[in-house]
Amino acid sequence: MKFTWTSFKKVEPAKTVGRTLQVNLPLLGIEALPAKVDTGAFNGSLHANRIREVTDKQGVKHLRFSPLGSRGHTIEIDSYHKRRVKSSNGLADIRYAIDTDVEMMGQSYPITLTLTNRSFMKYQMLVGRNFLRLHGFLVDVSHGRQ
Numbered sequence: 001m002k003f004t005w006t007s008f009k010k011v012e013p014a015k016t017v018g019r020t021l022q023v024n025l026p027l028l029g030i031e032a033l034p035a036k037v038d039t040g041a042f043n044g045s046l047h048a049n050r051i052r053e054v055t056d057k058q059g060v061k062h063l064r065f066s067p068l069g070s071r072g073h074t075i076e077i078d079s080y081h082k083r084r085v086k087s088s089n090g091l092a093d094i095r096y097a098i099d100t101d102v103e104m105m106g107q108s109y110p111i112t113l114t115l116t117n118r119s120f121m122k123y124q125m126l127v128g129r130n131f132l133r134l135h136g137f138l139v140d141v142s143h144g145r146q
Contacts, residue, residue, distance in 0.1 A: 014136050015105065018143030021127060024103040028067055028075060036123035037132070037139055040088070043097070044111055045126040047118035050074070051096055063096055065115055068124050085114055102127075109135050 017037055024031045025046075051065040054076070063080040066073060083097045095114040102111045111131050118124055132139065 014138035016138045016140050019141050021104050027100045033125055035125035035127050038126045039129045041126050041128035042130050043128045044113045044131055045116055046113040047124035048115040049117055051115050
């Protein structure tokens with residue numbers, strides 16, 4: 001077989017992001033959320049509190065939580081799972097994880113986010129390296145907020 005330049009798949013150029021992004025989580029009703037790009041984190045993470053499983057009258061389990069520490073905004077979903085997460089201090093923890101969509105840089109992407117209390121952190125959301133690799137993002141820390 002003879003290879004020519006036209007026989008190779010044209011690869012889309014990487015989309016470059018900086019240290020932070022402004023994102024929307026439309027399925028959760030969250031807009032203009034500053035998020036930190038963290039290549040040290042495998043998955044993304046979202047600040048939430050009052051995270052608990054509830055059972056409806058039919059016996060179906062749902063996950064109920066308040067995103068971003070909101071007292072008036074509660075979300076209840078039936079599609080979730082648990083995941084083992086090792087934090088930056090080396091301790092392992094079991095967290096609830098949800099699949100949702102994130103809008104950034106004019107496009108929408110699927111993302112998995114673990115839910116945890118990030119009230120003591122500067123950013124209420126992290127975007128991890130798995131998401132970045134999966135969707136072809138390149139991190140350039142010299143870029144400002146996007």
